[in-house]
Amino acid sequence: MPNQSGADPIGRVFQALADPTRRAIVERLVRGPATVTALAEPLAMSLPAVIQHLQVLERAGVIVTEKAGRVRSCRLEPTALRTAERWLGDQRTHGERQLDRLDEYLKE
Amino acid sequence: MPNQSGADPIGRVFQALADPTRRAIVERLVRGPATVTALAEPLAMSLPAVIQHLQVLERAGVIVTEKAGRVRSCRLEPTALRTAERWLGDQRTHGERQLDRLDEYLKE
DNA sequence: CAGAAAGTCAAGTGGTTGCTTAACTGTTTA
DNA sequence: TAAACAGTTAAGCAACCACTTGACTTTCTG
Numbered sequence: 515m516p517n518q519s520g521a522d523p524i525g526r527v528f529q530a531l532a533d534p535t536r537r538a539i540v541e542r543l544v545r546g547p548a549t550v551t552a553l554a555e556p557l558a559m560s561l562p563a564v565i566q567h568l569q570v571l572e573r574a575g576v577i578v579t580e581k582a583g584r585v586r587s588c589r590l591e592p593t594a595l596r597t598a599e600r601w602l603g604d605q606r607t608h609g610e611r612q613l614d615r616l617d618e619y620l621k622e
Numbered sequence: 623m624p625n626q627s628g629a630d631p632i633g634r635v636f637q638a639l640a641d642p643t644r645r646a647i648v649e650r651l652v653r654g655p656a657t658v659t660a661l662a663e664p665l666a667m668s669l670p671a672v673i674q675h676l677q678v679l680e681r682a683g684v685i686v687t688e689k690a691g692r693v694r695s696c697r698l699e700p701t702a703l704r705t706a707e708r709w710l711g712d713q714r715t716h717g718e719r720q721l722d723r724l725d726e727y728l729k730e
Numbered sequence: 731c732a733g734a735a736a737g738t739c740a741a742g743t744g745g746t747t748g749c750t751t752a753a754c755t756g757t758t759t760a
Numbered sequence: 761t762a763a764a765c766a767g768t769t770a771a772g773c774a775a776c777c778a779c780t781t782g783a784c785t786t787t788c789t790g
Contacts, residue, residue, distance in 0.1 A: 525640055531710075532637035533748085534630055544716040550767065563749055565768070570747095584757040584766045592714045599710040602639075606703040608652040641778080659736065671779055673738070678777095692736045692787040735788075740781105747776075754769070760762090 523575070527598045530574035535559070536567050540590065543577060547589040631683070635706045638682035643667070644675050648698065651685060655697040 530536055539553055554564040568588060571577045575594035579586050638644055647661055662672040676696060679685045683702035687694050 522642055525642055525645070528636045529640035532633055532640055534633055535748090537632070537709075540713055544713050551765090559748090560750065561767075562751085562769085566748075581767085584755095586767070590713070592718050595710050595714040599707055599714060601645075602703050602707040602710065605648055605652050605698070606700045606707060610700050643778090657736080667778085668780065669737075670739085670781085674778075689737085692785095694737070731790105733789090735786100737786085739784075743778105743780080745777085745779100748774095750771100750773080752770090755767085756765105757767100758765075760764095
C-alpha cells in the first residue's frame, strides 16, 4: 500500500524530523529566523535540495515561511513540535505506568 | 546519495514513528506486552508485514522483544521515546524563548 | 507421531524520497 | 538598464520502504 501519510498530521511531523538535514535546519532555526540561503550555507547539498527539505518541514507545520521581495524568511512554529511531543509523552508515561505495575507484580 | 540514517539513533526513532501502523502498535503496547499475532490481529495486513514493522521498531529501540518457545513477546522500551521527547522539548522551548524575545522586541 | 500454531526468510513489486542538473522568474543594485 | 542575487520549477535517477506471496522452521498439542 502507498504510504498515504497524507492525512496524518503527527505522521508528517515525525516523517519530517526523521531526516538529519531537516533536524539540523530545525536546530538552526531555534536560534532565530533565517533565509533560505543562510540555511543552505552549512549544508553540503544544492539549493533546490534545501528548498525541498524546507517544503517538507512547512507541509508538516514545523516551520512557517514568508517571502518579502526576493528573500524568503523561515521560522520555527512550535505548535507542531508540541503536538508530537505530547503524543510521545502520553505513550511513554503510560508505558512507564505499565512498567511500574510489572515491577510491583514481580515484587510479590 | 544513500539515506545513511544508519548511525542516527534519534532519526531511527522518528522514522519508526512516522508510520501510522507502527504508531498503532506502540499505542497498543502501552496497555501492556503482546505477542506478534495479537499485535497483528487488528491490522489489515499480512503477518510478515507486521513482523517487518516490529523489526523497525526494535532496531529503533522503541520496543524490546523476547522469544519464549514459539511465542515472541513484545513490550515498550520508554527510553527511546524519552530521548526523542527530550529533543523535541529542547527545540520547542528554545523556539518559544525566541518567540518571547520577538514579542518583547515588538512591544518596544 | 501428525498436524496445527506461531513465527520467520526470501524474493519481488510499485510507490516514495533525497538528491542532482538545467532552465527559469522575479527583485535588487551598480 | 544590465548584471547579480535569491529563490523556484521541472525532469530524472538510484536507493529505500511498505507491502505481497510462497516456502520454511520450530514448538506445542491431540
